[in-house]
Amino acid sequence: MTIDVKMAWRNIWRNPRRSILTISAIAFSSLLLVFMLSFQFGSYETMINTSVKIHIGHLQVQADEYLDKKTIGLVVPNPAAVAAVLETIPQVEAYTFRGQTFSLVSSKQRTCGAVVTGIDPRREAQVSRLKKLVRQGRFLSEKDRAQALIGKLLARNLRLGLGDELTVLGQARDGSIAATVVTIKGIYSSSIDEFDRSAIQIPLKTFQTVYAMNDAVHEVVIIAKSLSDVAGIKRSIESKLLALENQKPLRTLDWQELMPGLRQGIEMDLISGMIFYFLLILVVAFSILNTFLMAIFERTKEFGVMMAIGTTPGRLTKVLLIESMTLTVIGIISGILLGSMMTLYFQSRGIDFSGASDLLSQFGISGRMYPKLTMLSAISGPMAVWAITFLAALYPALKVRRMRPVDAMRAV
Amino acid sequence: MNIVECTDVNKTYQQGQVQIVALKDVSFCIETGAFVALAGPSGSGKTTLLNLIGGLDSADSGDITVDGNPFGQMSQSQLAKLRLYMVGFVFQAYNLIPVRSAAENVEFVMLLQRIPVSERKQRARAILDEVGLGGKYDRRPAQLSGGQQQRVAVARAIVSNPSIVLADEPTANLDSKTGKGLLEIMKKMNLEKQITFIFSTHDKMVMDYARRLILLQDGRLADDRVK
Ligand SMILES: Nc1ncnc2c1ncn2[C@@H]1O[C@H](COP(=O)(O)OP(=O)(O)OP(=O)(O)O)[C@@H](O)[C@H]1O
Ligand SMILES: [Mg+2]
Numbered sequence: 001m002t003i004d005v006k007m008a009w010r011n012i013w014r015n016p017r018r019s020i021l022t023i024s025a026i027a028f029s030s031l032l033l034v035f036m037l038s039f040q041f042g043s044y045e046t047m048i049n050t051s052v053k054i055h056i057g058h059l060q061v062q063a064d065e066y067l068d069k070k071t072i073g074l075v076v077p078n079p080a081a082v083a084a085v086l087e088t089i090p091q092v093e094a095y096t097f098r099g100q101t102f103s104l105v106s107s108k109q110r111t112c113g114a115v116v117t118g119i120d121p122r123r124e125a126q127v128s129r130l131k132k133l134v135r136q137g138r139f140l141s142e143k144d145r146a147q148a149l150i151g152k153l154l155a156r157n158l159r160l161g162l163g164d165e166l167t168v169l170g171q172a173r174d175g176s177i178a179a180t181v182v183t184i185k186g187i188y189s190s191s192i193d194e195f196d197r198s199a200i201q202i203p204l205k206t207f208q209t210v211y212a213m214n215d216a217v218h219e220v221v222i223i224a225k226s227l228s229d230v231a232g233i234k235r236s237i238e239s240k241l242l243a244l245e246n247q248k249p250l251r252t253l254d255w256q257e258l259m260p261g262l263r264q265g266i267e268m269d270l271i272s273g274m275i276f277y278f279l280l281i282l283v284v285a286f287s288i289l290n291t292f293l294m295a296i297f298e299r300t301k302e303f304g305v306m307m308a309i310g311t312t313p314g315r316l317t318k319v320l321l322i323e324s325m326t327l328t329v330i331g332i333i334s335g336i337l338l339g340s341m342m343t344l345y346f347q348s349r350g351i352d353f354s355g356a357s358d359l360l361s362q363f364g365i366s367g368r369m370y371p372k373l374t375m376l377s378a379i380s381g382p383m384a385v386w387a388i389t390f391l392a393a394l395y396p397a398l399k400v401r402r403m404r405p406v407d408a409m410r411a412v
Numbered sequence: 413m414n415i416v417e418c419t420d421v422n423k424t425y426q427q428g429q430v431q432i433v434a435l436k437d438v439s440f441c442i443e444t445g446a447f448v449a450l451a452g453p454s455g456s457g458k459t460t461l462l463n464l465i466g467g468l469d470s471a472d473s474g475d476i477t478v479d480g481n482p483f484g485q486m487s488q489s490q491l492a493k494l495r496l497y498m499v500g501f502v503f504q505a506y507n508l509i510p511v512r513s514a515a516e517n518v519e520f521v522m523l524l525q526r527i528p529v530s531e532r533k534q535r536a537r538a539i540l541d542e543v544g545l546g547g548k549y550d551r552r553p554a555q556l557s558g559g560q561q562q563r564v565a566v567a568r569a570i571v572s573n574p575s576i577v578l579a580d581e582p583t584a585n586l587d588s589k590t591g592k593g594l595l596e597i598m599k600k601m602n603l604e605k606q607i608t609f610i611f612s613t614h615d616k617m618v619m620d621y622a623r624r625l626i627l628l629q630d631g632r633l634a635d636d637r638v639k
Contacts, residue, residue: 003523014511305507308468309568310496310524312489404488405468409507 004315008322015295022291023331026385029284030335031342033277033381035371038343039351040273042372044266045227048255053129054190056258057221058230061237064249066218067258072101072173075216076250082220085240091229096123097217099207103170103178105200107158114154115199116168118207118217127223130188130201137162137186144203148182151196152189160184166200172212180210230254277381281388289392292324296396303400304408313401320400324393332382343373415576415608416442416465421474423460423631434460436631438474442610442624444575447602449622450612456628458612459504462578465610466499467491479575496524500569502579502611506561508553514540514564515549521572539567543597559590566594570601577601579611583618595621 012019052058061082063074076082079097086095099118104111121140125131130149131139140147148166150158160166164184172178182202189196207213222237224230237252256263296303303316350368423435434457442448450458463469464476467483476483479498483491495501500521508517518536527535540549543563553561562582569577579598583591595618601607611618619625627635 003526010511301507302509305503305509306520307488307492308466308495308501308503308507309521310492310499312492314489315524404470406463409468409503 004319004322007319008326011295011319011323012326018291018295019327022288022327023334025284025287026328026331026389027335027338029280030332030382030385031339032280033385034336034339034373034378035343035346036273036277037377037381038339038347038373039369039371040269041374041377042347042370044269045372046369047262047266048227051192051259051262052223052255054133054192054195055128055130055221056255057127058224058227058255059222059234059237060253060258061220061222061241061250062218062253064251067251067253070100070102072171072211072218074248075173075213075218076220077216077248079215079217079220082241082250085237086220086222088240089233089236091225091233093223093225094123094126095220095222096120096127097204098124098219098221099204099211099213099216100218101170101211103168105154105158106167106169107160107164109159110157112154112157116170116207117199117201118204118211118213119201120204124201127221129190133188133190134186135189137184139186140201140203142203144185145206146180146182147185147203149186149188149201150184151199152187153193153197154200155184155187157197162187168200168202168210170211172210173216174212176212178210178212180206182206277384281384284385285388285392288324288328288389289395292320292393292396295323296320296400300403300408300411303403304405304411307403307405308409313403316400317397320397321393324397325390328386328389328393332386335385336378336382340373340378343371343377346371347373413444414441415444415446415479416440416610417475417477418461418465419475421461421464421476422472423457423464423469424472433631435464435471438628438631438633440626440633440636442608444608445602445606446608446610446624447599447622448608448610448624448626449619450610450626450628451614451619452612452628452634453614457631458628459580460631461628462580462610462612466501466578467495496521497572498575500572500574500577500607502562502565502569502577502582504581504584506553506558506565508561508564508568510553513550513552514545514556514560514567517553517564518568518571521568525572527572535571536567539571540564543567544593559586559594562586563594563597566597570605570607573605574607576608576610579609581612581614583613583615588617591615591618 061076063076066074083095086092097120101116102113103116105114119140121142121144125139134149135152140149150160162184166182166184168180168182170178208215222233224233234252234254241250241252306316307313347370350370352368419439421435421438425432425434438461450461452458464471465478478494481494509520512520515536518539519532522532522535537549540546543566545560545563545567548556548560556564562585566582583594586594598609599621602609613619624638626633
């Protein structure tokens with residue numbers, strides 16, 4: 001074994017320029033893969049977190065079918081019981097309750113439809129970024145009753161400013177008319193236009209009174225300590241909710257179920273990324289195949305001599321494979337190291353994304369992006385390079401096996 | 413005891429549409445310790461026969477046995493192993509490994525035989541001294557003259573004490589004085605170490621060194637005499 005390794009090592013340095021070029025090509029493609037995969041993963045996480053933090057949350061507990069129907073009657077009747085369950089799960093960072101229904105909202109000049117959301121000001125501030133997004137005026141406080149927050153675009157459409165009055169008119173849970181007048185206390189602007197155009201927020205207590213909700217809510221919104229805790233939390237909630245007595249079943253939905261569009265977007269982006277990576281790896285594989293074939297071609301006569309003086313064809317194959325795998329492994333390791341360093345650098349500094357792509361801006365990314373180095377993003381690309389290079393190296397190495405000493409020695 | 417046995421060996425090369433008969437029904441035996449010259453005009457099949465005896469090429473028909481190993485049933489890798497431990501080669505065109513020094517070329521066979529490095533070095537130097545290349549251990553083949561390269565090739569062929577050395581026109585590219593020196597070395601190895609030598613040549617002087625002369629003519633065995 002050690003003899004073979006020594007022989008392979010010597011062969012590598014017979015043509016240092018070619019070996020270094022090969023190593024560089026492998027290293028560069030590995031570096032690129034590490035960085036780009038980390039970047040993709042990082043952008044997904046940013047997208048998810050942005051959407052999650054603005055309003056969706058990592059998880060929600062809702063009445064069954066509420067997600068599809070959004071009917072005011074499909075409620076979580078006893079939020080306190082759900083809260084008691086959540087308090088027992090350590091991975092839950094924060095949670096809040098919301099009531100939500102579609103109503104007409106009118107200013108003096110205009111009327112339009114909007115989603116009226118009842119929020120618990122104290123809890124909402126822990127769960128969503130809404131408080132930070134208020135650009136004019138103030139966030140709701142616990143004492144507020146007839147105050148409201150409004151999205152910047154909706155405020156503009158309704159020609160409303162701070163302190164102006166807004167009439168809300170809709171249908172209550174019991175079928176009666178729900179009507180109230182609120183004063184604009186704050187105007188917020190998230191980067192998601194859809195959100196800024198369509199919603200107003202009023203205190204949950206007011207919501208429950210106006211819409212005859214009693215103590216019921218529509219959504220229990222949960223933030224996990226980290227994205228990776230979501231599945232675990234979902235399982236615990238589900239098992240513990242079963243123990244609760246409910247006349248109508250409650251469902252626990254994670255962010256993927258709450259925002260199927262985001263999940264599909266991510267999948268699409270992953271697939272197009274994969275196609276690009278595949279082509280990249282293919283190009284590398286062919287250039288490496290070429291290098292290895294060249295290396296063998298110019299040494300054919302020497303292989304003939306080596307076989308003539310007693311080297312078995314199997315050993316030649318082995319030495320050649322060690323040779324090419326050494327090049328590959330050196331390339332891949334340096335690629336992983338350099339790629340990780342580069343990724344970590346940008347992970348701390350961010351990359352400016354002023355002209356963001358459609359997908360990114362749709363999910364609220366228009367500023368800085370942060371790649372995220374994970375085990376998966378650091379290893380999977382280079383491993384694919386390794387596998388393909390191995391196959392590329394296998395062909396010429398096996399070609400040697402079929403050489404006969406006389407024929408090989410006759411080569412120039 | 414015969415070290416080489418050839419029975420009805422045939423070898424035909426296909427060159428495009430033309431079939432070239434290189435060996436036709438060649439049969440002979442060579443006893444252990446022999447010092448045999450294989451003579452014949454150019455194209456008579458000498459190189460072909462040596463390649464077959466060394467297992468570098470396979471015969472179309474007929475049997476070749478070296479030290480009791482019938483080639484017909486052996487794989488490429490078994491043949492390589494046999495060459496490693498039993499057969500030394502000296503080629504017409506030296507055929508040293510260009511990127512290795514004289515000593516490393518000689519050591520290579522012992523490396524394959526897993527002989528420890530210190531013994532390898534010491535034996536390589538000793539044998540190079542013996543063929544008159546003392547002090548030129550670290551020269552690359554390109555830095556040696558033709559005669560010196562051929563002596564490295566002889567050293568490589570005999571260093572691991574094979575049973576038999578096959579030498580294809582070892583002196584063809586050398587002047588007569590250098591050629592004579594090389595033959596003296598081979599003869600000495602033959603006598604001292606009982607290594608069987610078969611060498612091809614069309615040089616009268618070289619034939620005179622041999623104790624047995626096998627003559628090939630158009631691929632057939634034309635004459636076989638012991639002096
Ligand atoms: N690879 C080959 N393809 C086709 N014909 C070949 C091949 N090798 C040898 N021959 C032919 O086989 C015959 C025997 O060749 P061989 O090389 O054995 O002769 P030789 O006695 O060694 O000649 P020389 O003294 O010139 O070296 C010749 O006619 C030669 O042209
Ligand atoms: Mg010849």
